[in-house]
Structures are given as C-alpha cells and as structure tokens.
Amino acid sequence: MTVWTVVLLSFLFIVGALSQGDVGSIISKTQFDQMLKHRDDAACPGKGFYTYDAFVAAAKSFGAFGTTGATDIRKREIAAFLAQTSHETTGGWATAPDGPYAWGYCFKEEQGNPPDYCVANQQWPCVPGKKYYGRGPIQISYNYNYGPAGSAIGLNLLNSPETVANDPVVSFKTAFWFWMTPQSPKPSCHDVITGTWRPSAADTAAGRVPGYGVITNIINGGIECGKGSNPQVEDRIGFYKRYCDILGVGYGNNLDCYNQRPFA
Incomplete structure (x- = not known):
C-alpha cells in the first residue's frame, strides 16, 4: 500500500465519519x-x-x-x-x-382570523402592532415563545414575527428550538x-x-x-x-x- 493510498483511505474515513453527523x-x-x-x-x-x-x-x-x-x-x-x-x-x-x-x-401560518397571542411578559414584551399567532412547522405562538426562540437563533422575532412565515430556514429553526429546549x-x-x-x-x-x-x-x-x-x-x-x-x-x-x- 502506497503512502498516497493511505492518505486517500484516511481522507475517505474522515469524510465518512463527518457524514454520520449530518441529518x-x-x-x-x-x-x-x-x-x-x-x-x-x-x-x-x-x-x-x-x-x-x-x-x-x-x-x-x-x-x-x-x-x-x-x-x-x-x-x-x-x-x-x-x-x-x-x-x-x-x-x-x-x-x-x-x-x-x-x-x-x-x-405555514395559522388560518382564519387568529388573535394577537400577546400576554403580559416583562422579559419578552409584545411590540405594538405585531401578532404572535402560529407560524412555521411547530406553529410557534405567543410572545413568550417568539422572544426566546429569536434570541436562540440570533434574531429579534418580537420585532419581526412575520419572518417565521417568510424565511423557511428561520421557520424550521423556530421549530427546532421548541423541539430541543x-x-x-x-x-x-x-x-x-x-x-x-x-x-x-x-x-x-x-x-x-x-x-x-x-x-x-x-x-x-x-x-x-x-x-x-x-x-x-x-x-x-x-x-x-x-x-x-x-x-x-x-x-x-x-x-x-x-x-x-x-x-x-
């Protein structure tokens, strides 16, 4: 077995190991x-x-x-x-x-005429005019969920809850946040x-x-x-x-x- 063969097999082993970590x-x-x-x-x-x-x-x-x-x-x-x-x-x-x-x-959004889903919460206060009804795969709802979900993924979803229904990656991320937390x-x-x-x-x-x-x-x-x-x-x-x-x-x-x- 040549040195290059060893290198190639090692590379393929590493790639294979890494792929096991991918959904x-x-x-x-x-x-x-x-x-x-x-x-x-x-x-x-x-x-x-x-x-x-x-x-x-x-x-x-x-x-x-x-x-x-x-x-x-x-x-x-x-x-x-x-x-x-x-x-x-x-x-x-x-x-x-x-x-x-x-x-x-x-x-991707709650149907009908959903309410605002805004409740009093000092840590995650509602932004005037924004609605926190169900959006995305998990149909995330309420300001007290939009706030921490956004914080976890690096977005201010209290200010822009509509992003969950406009950006598919963000939408999935909110569902994963709920699932993992x-x-x-x-x-x-x-x-x-x-x-x-x-x-x-x-x-x-x-x-x-x-x-x-x-x-x-x-x-x-x-x-x-x-x-x-x-x-x-x-x-x-x-x-x-x-x-x-x-x-x-x-x-x-x-x-x-x-x-x-x-x-x-």
Whole structure:
C-alpha cells in the first residue's frame, strides 16, 4: 500500500465519519419528499416554502438533532419531529389522495382570523402592532415563545414575527428550538425521543412514560392528553407511523397520551 493510498483511505474515513453527523445522511431528499408528498399542492398556502435544503440547513444550527444515539434513534427522532409538525400544519382529510398522512406541511401560518397571542411578559414584551399567532412547522405562538426562540437563533422575532412565515430556514429553526429546549416541568422533545429523559415520581404518578406519547403531551397535553382516545392524538400517531415506515425504523412503545395527565 502506497503512502498516497493511505492518505486517500484516511481522507475517505474522515469524510465518512463527518457524514454520520449530518441529518442528510439519515433522511434523503427523496424520503423527505415522499413523507411530505402534497406540501406543494396548489391547494396548500405553504406551497414551495418548506424545502429539504431549508430543513437540513436549519438542523445544523441544533447539532444534537438527528445526530444523537444509534441510527434507529436518529431515524426515530426525525420521524417524530416531522410527524408532530405535520399534524400542526396538515392539510389532510380522511379521504385525501394518498391518505391523510401525506398532507403535512400544507400551511405555514395559522388560518382564519387568529388573535394577537400577546400576554403580559416583562422579559419578552409584545411590540405594538405585531401578532404572535402560529407560524412555521411547530406553529410557534405567543410572545413568550417568539422572544426566546429569536434570541436562540440570533434574531429579534418580537420585532419581526412575520419572518417565521417568510424565511423557511428561520421557520424550521423556530421549530427546532421548541423541539430541543426543555421548558420546566416539561422535558425537551429531543430528550424524550432519544431516551435521555427519565420520568420523575410525579411523572410516573401522572402516567407519563417514555415514548412518543409524552412528546404530544409536551406540545399540546392540556387539550389532547388524559382524555382517552381522540382524533388529534390519533392523527399525530398516524403521521409518525407512516414516517417511521418510510425510514425503516420501529415505532417504539407508548405512542399515545390517552391516560397521561398533562404537565402542570
């Protein structure tokens, strides 16, 4: 083996190692497009907004997303993130072409005539004339979320909340911020899906057990959890199962939050 061969093999090894840290090595553009099959349908207000490149670029700002743990864990996190955000932005219905779970990411803004979502908060005060209704994949809402999300990604989103619906990379970054950031007493969605979170005694007493269901509890537990079977939770699970199937990974346990009490 020549010196140049050794150098070349070393280079290829380094490149291969680096690629393991990239979300793009877990989910391809083809898979992304298959999951969000109708996001660019003419009937979707978000047509052309949510791109694979924006997703990958935004993920790089949150280095632990989709890069933590074994390959199956990484796949499961990407599936869970896209599933929860697909529910938040879905344009699907029961008899939709290709099924209801092929219509994630149809919307980039809350529809109808949403309120301002402004509440008194000394640290993150509302800017007069600005509205903090749901925008982006996670449909981030309220000034107390826009403020810290913007701070985390280096933007003043209190002054310009509309950026979340105008810049796809920023839009994805706000969703990743929510996903990666624990808000006590809630753990982060990231820690739950990667197996880092361990339930406290209070969690156990409330039926909150590790699994995808706790993520639903984190996101919208006050409305959807602890109330038995309901269409909203079923929808979140439907997206998740479809995406796990596309990525070729098992679902894990405890997919619902039907018997979980919401976080305080």
